[in-house]
Amino acid sequence: MVASVNGIGFYVLYSQQTFAVPETWAGTILLGYLASLLFIAKERRVLAWQSSATKE
Numbered sequence: 001m002v003a004s005v006n007g008i009g010f011y012v013l014y015s016q017q018t019f020a021v022p023e024t025w026a027g028t029i030l031l032g033y034l035a036s037l038l039f040i041a042k043e044r045r046v047l048a049w050q051s052s053a054t055k056e
Helices: 008-017 021-046 048-055
Strands: none
Touching: 008 021, 021 048
């Protein structure tokens, strides 16, 4: 795996390497939550026509 020396990805990999299971899960869940928020925002922007058509 490729990771940087700081950030959430580094935190998850470091936690995994040191067998810190709760921290690994916390970082993984946080990454999933942030990715979900990002995709929701992108979906609203790209498919704005769809939500406006269903409101009428």
